[in-house]
Amino acid sequence: MSDVFGYVSELFRKGLRILRAYGVLYFLRRTFKFFKRYKWRSFLAPEDLNSQYQKWLEKNDEGVGTKGIAGDERTARENELLPLISIVILLSKFDKDSLKLTVDSILRQDAEQWVLLVVDDGSSVPDAKEYLTELSGGDNRIVIVNNGTGEDLGLVLKRVVNNLKSEYVLLLEDNGVLRSDAIGCFAREASESNYPSVIYGDEDTLDNRTRIRLNPAFKPGWSPNLLYSFNYVGSPVIVRKELLKEVGGFRQAYDGCLNYELLLRLTDYKLDVRRIPRVLFSKVKKDNWRDEVEAKDIQESRAVRETLFRKGYDSRVTYSKVTDTFTYRLNIMNVEPVSIIIPTKNNAEVLRRCLESIQKKSTYSNYEIIVIDNGSTEEDTLNYLNSLEGMRGFRVLRYPGEFNYPDINNFGASEALGSYLVFLNDDTEVISADWMEALLEHSQMPEVGAVGALLLFPGGLIQHAGVVIGMRGSASHAFYKCDGNSTSYMNLACCVRNVSAVTAACLMIEKTKFNRVGGFNTSFRVAMNDIDLCIRLLSAGFYNIYTPHARLLHHESLTRGEFVNEEEIKLFTSVHREFLERGDPYYHPALSLERNDYSLAV
Numbered sequence: 001m002s003d004v005f006g007y008v009s010e011l012f013r014k015g016l017r018i019l020r021a022y023g024v025l026y027f028l029r030r031t032f033k034f035f036k037r038y039k040w041r042s043f044l045a046p047e048d049l050n051s052q053y054q055k056w057l058e059k060n061d062e063g064v065g066t067k068g069i070a071g072d073e074r075t076a077r078e079n080e081l082l083p084l085i086s087i088v089i090l091l092s093k094f095d096k097d098s099l100k101l102t103v104d105s106i107l108r109q110d111a112e113q114w115v116l117l118v119v120d121d122g123s124s125v126p127d128a129k130e131y132l133t134e135l136s137g138g139d140n141r142i143v144i145v146n147n148g149t150g151e152d153l154g155l156v157l158k159r160v161v162n163n164l165k166s167e168y169v170l171l172l173e174d175n176g177v178l179r180s181d182a183i184g185c186f187a188r189e190a191s192e193s194n195y196p197s198v199i200y201g202d203e204d205t206l207d208n209r210t211r212i213r214l215n216p217a218f219k220p221g222w223s224p225n226l227l228y229s230f231n232y233v234g235s236p237v238i239v240r241k242e243l244l245k246e247v248g249g250f251r252q253a254y255d256g257c258l259n260y261e262l263l264l265r266l267t268d269y270k271l272d273v274r275r276i277p278r279v280l281f282s283k284v285k286k287d288n289w290r291d292e293v294e295a296k297d298i299q300e301s302r303a304v305r306e307t308l309f310r311k312g313y314d315s316r317v318t319y320s321k322v323t324d325t326f327t328y329r330l331n332i333m334n335v336e337p338v339s340i341i342i343p344t345k346n347n348a349e350v351l352r353r354c355l356e357s358i359q360k361k362s363t364y365s366n367y368e369i370i371v372i373d374n375g376s377t378e379e380d381t382l383n384y385l386n387s388l389e390g391m392r393g394f395r396v397l398r399y400p401g402e403f404n405y406p407d408i409n410n411f412g413a414s415e416a417l418g419s420y421l422v423f424l425n426d427d428t429e430v431i432s433a434d435w436m437e438a439l440l441e442h443s444q445m446p447e448v449g450a451v452g453a454l455l456l457f458p459g460g461l462i463q464h465a466g467v468v469i470g471m472r473g474s475a476s477h478a479f480y481k482c483d484g485n486s487t488s489y490m491n492l493a494c495c496v497r498n499v500s501a502v503t504a505a506c507l508m509i510e511k512t513k514f515n516r517v518g519g520f521n522t523s524f525r526v527a528m529n530d531i532d533l534c535i536r537l538l539s540a541g542f543y544n545i546y547t548p549h550a551r552l553l554h555h556e557s558l559t560r561g562e563f564v565n566e567e568e569i570k571l572f573t574s575v576h577r578e579f580l581e582r583g584d585p586y587y588h589p590a591l592s593l594e595r596n597d598y599s600l601a602v
Contacts, residue, residue, distance in 0.1 A: 049489070050214050052600040053204070056590065057213065059602060082113045082187035083167035083195070085238060088160065089174050090153075090258075091120040091128060098174045099128070101284060103135050103142075105177040111184035116142045117160060119153075154252035161244055167195065168238040171250070171259050176283040177206060178236065185276050186238050196272035198222075198263075200237035201280035202588075208284050216600075217490060221585035222273035225442070225545055226497035228304050230325040231260040232490065236281040243271075256299045264307040277589050304328055311445075323491040329549065330441035338367040338436060338508075339418030343399075343408045344426040345374040348381040350555065355388075357430040364436035367422075370412050372397045406520030406529045409504070413514060421514055423530075425505040428455070431551040438549035439508035442496070449517075449542030450509050450534050452502020453550035454493075456484050463554045464506075465492075466499035466546035467531060469576075469584045471593050474569050475501065475531045478546075480596040489591075489598030499546045500538065500584050504530035506552055513542065526565050528572040535576055 087106060091099070106116055120128055129144045136142045145160060161169060168190060172178070182201065189199050205215040219232055226232050237259065247265055254261035301317045304326055308315040314331040340358065344351045355369065373385055373396060388394045397415060399408050409423055420443055422436070432438065435453065442451045455464035465488075466478040479493045488494065504520075507530060517536045520529045534544050573580060583589055592599045 049216070049600070052602050053214065053216050054212075055602040056216075056600045060590075081191065082111065082184075083190050084165065085114050085168045085170055085183055085186060086161075086164045086166040086241070087114055087116045087170045087172055087183075088157070089116065089118045089172050091118050091174060095174065096131060098284070099131065100135060101177060102172065102174045103132065105180070106183075107136065107139070108180050109178065109183045110181050111187055113187045114141065114183045115164075115166060117145055117164075118142070119145045119156060119160065152252045153255055154250055157258075158245075158249040161241060161249055164241055166241060168199075169241050169244055170236060170238045172236065173283075175285070176203075176235065176281055179280050179282070182236060182280040185278060185280060186236075189274055189276055190238075193272075193274055195240065196274045197243050197269075198237060198239050198266065198271060198273040199276060200233045200273075201276040201278055202590075203234055203236070203281040203283060204279055206282040206284050213279075213282055216279060216590075218277070218279075218588035218590045218600075219275060219490075220498070220588065221275050222271075223498035223586060224267040225448075225543065226492075226495060227263060227267060228308065228326065228328050229495035229497065230491075231257070231263065231300070233259075233263055235259070235283065237263070239266075254299050254303055257303065260300055261303040264303050267307060268310060301326060313441075323487065323494055325491050325495055327549075328496070329438075330444075332437060332440055333444055335364075335366050336419040336440070336444075337417060338364065338420045338422060338440065339412075339416035339511075340367055340369045340422040340424055341372065341409055341412035341416065342369065342424050342426050343372045343374055343405065343412070344376070344381075345403070346376045346378045346381050347426055348378065348384040351381075351426045352384060354424070354426050354428055361430045361433045362436055363433045364440070367436065368393050368395065368417060370395050370397060370416060372399050372408050372412050374403055374408060375400045404522055404525045405504075406522045406524060410519040410522070413511065413519060416511065419511055421509055421511050423504045423507045423509075425554065427555040428506060429553040429555075431456070431553060432549065435550040435552060436508075438547050439506075442545045442547060443508045443510055447541075447543055448545055449513055449537030449540070450502050450507050450530075450544045451550075452499070452544070452546050453506040453552055454484070454546075454548040455503070455505060455552055455554040457481075458553055458555065460484050462493060463556055464503045465548070466497065466586075467501035467503060467534070468587045468593075468596075469500045469531065469535070470580050470587070471584075471596065474528065474572055474580075476596055477503065478596060479598070482597050492598070494548050496545065496547045496549070497586070498543050499586050500544065501531045501534035502544055502546055504533070505554055505556075506550070509537075513537070513540075516540065523571060524568050527568045532572065532575070535579055 089102065106114065118128065118132060132142055132144060145156070168186070185201065186199055190196065200219070202219055203217050204213045206213055217234060220226065223232065239262070250258045251261060297319045301319055304317045305315050308328065308330065315328050317326050317328045319326055342354065351371070358369065371385065371388060371394065376382055376385065385396050389396045397412065399411055413421055420440060422439065439451045439453065442448050452464065452466065457463050460483065462479045462482045462484045464477045467475050468478050469475045479488055482488060482493070517533065517540050521532050524532055537544055590601060592601045
């Protein structure tokens with residue numbers, strides 16, 4: 001009830017601000033559009049994730065197989081043309097219950113395009129082989145590989161892969177259940193998508209006692225930078241056999257995280273990676289899973305460091321037991337000059353607070369600050385701007401005339417001396433001293449375009465943690481008004497991750513990349529210009545990144561208010577119609593577009 005009260009109170013306060021600033025008619029139009037689009041659901045506090053998931057499962061009829069994948073609607077000839085998938089299970093010890101659960105789920109597959117190889121260390125081969133024969137009823141698609149000689153596991157797996165006649169390999173642990181349509185979904189996606197390099201699906205957790213499915217992981221699209229934070233791809237994932245052979249297969253030194261280390265190596269390549277937005281696997285945690293997790297952490301952190309080192313970056317990687325994620329920080333390769341561009345108007349005290357926080361807290365020293373005055377008239381502001389002009393590291397530029405955010409910032413960028421640009425609102429304050437380093441460590445990557453920060457309201461709620469395109473009809477901030485100190489969906493708010501867009505309230509980009517895509521589009525005079533820029537960066541082949549390690553306060557809309565230009569929203573939805581129709585690649589279609597907290601769409 002407190003969540004409902006807090007949410008309604010915030011809407012009420014925001015409504016009053018809009019009413020005072022823009023009048024009754026505009027307030028009524030905004031209110032009407034709000035209820036028309038979201039009805040009452042946006043007033044209700046979300047249930048916990050697992051309660052949502054039970055409703056979602058009922059609504060989406062998950063787990064019963066899908067007709068047409070390999071069933072009645074496909075001809076036998078069409079099924080024969082689907083690629084063969086080899087499922088490999090590593091059997092470190094013989095656990096009847098776990099093995100039965102997994103093998104039974106494979107035997108129940110709707111599609112027949114699979115073979116199963118159980119790689120055993122040799123200690124339990126007789127028992128396992130007898131049990132598998134009993135389970136399978138003599139199905140000749142199931143083979144046990146005896147590694148009784150104690151040979152290097154990596155070499156055994158390499159030999160197994162080299163001898164396979166299948167197109168794809170699925171490495172599976174014997175602690176979960178493949179949904180009955182999993183192999184069919186993979187085979188059809190491969191066939192219809194021109195055989196991509198990697199395909200992965202969603203997963204959840206099966207309570208082995210109650211048989212209830214919990215903790216869904218509806219995963220974003222291919223996100224190399226998020227992968228450095230944790231293995232968000234998880235299970236199930238299939239990799240083309242030829243690619244697996246090309247990169248050297250699985251590595252013995254990472255026997256506790258074979259899939260994760262392989263996926264990290266694959267980030268070295270330009271690959272066609274596809275996501276199937278469907279739960280295809282339910283993992284069942286073993287009794288000793290905590291011990292196994294702790295043993296894996298050492299290998300996984302080493303794998304992350306090695307991956308970043310191959311790319312040319314020294315890194316510091318630390319593990320958090322609270323979030324089960326890695327914090328990785330990159331050393332700055334070159335201490336390049338940074339230009340911080342801050343538009344302002346009649347906002348002396350707010351601007352002073354912003355600039356003093358930069359000067360007093362920032363540990364990065366190679367920067368200049370460009371303040372662009374957009375026609376200030378107040379005496380205090382003019383006096384303050386005049387005082388800045390004589391200070392080292394400051395430049396004050398004049399931009400008289402009507403406010404046009406893109407044009408002002410493009411003007412500032414053209415005058416900037418720095419190799420990197422930071423577009424910053426004057427109503428922000430630095431929290432983390434290394435905020436510029438946190439932005440620069442990703443901006444220095446050749447494949448990265450815009451990098452955005454974690455912005456917090458003064459009370460500690462999140463103002464910005466990346467942008468979801470398509471949310472609330474156009475675009476909206478991820479985790480907006482969520483608690484900045486609490487856990488978030490898949491812990492995404494506390495992870496460096498790939499996003500479609502970030503806000504220009506605090507955005508860093510290499511100047512050459514900014515110029516390459518033509519800077520900000522001046523047609524978006526007030527709103528959506530940063531989102532438009534980020535989409536053009538994506539189209540140019542760059543990744544956009546959100547980092548939680550650059551932390552600032554944002555006193556949102558102190559300078560220009562909360563006015564939303566409906567015409568610019570219409571322009572955005574028109575210009576980027578195709579992107580909106582495809583959906584944000586870093587947001588899952590099972591998640592709500594009505595709420596910012598990654599609730600399920602129920």
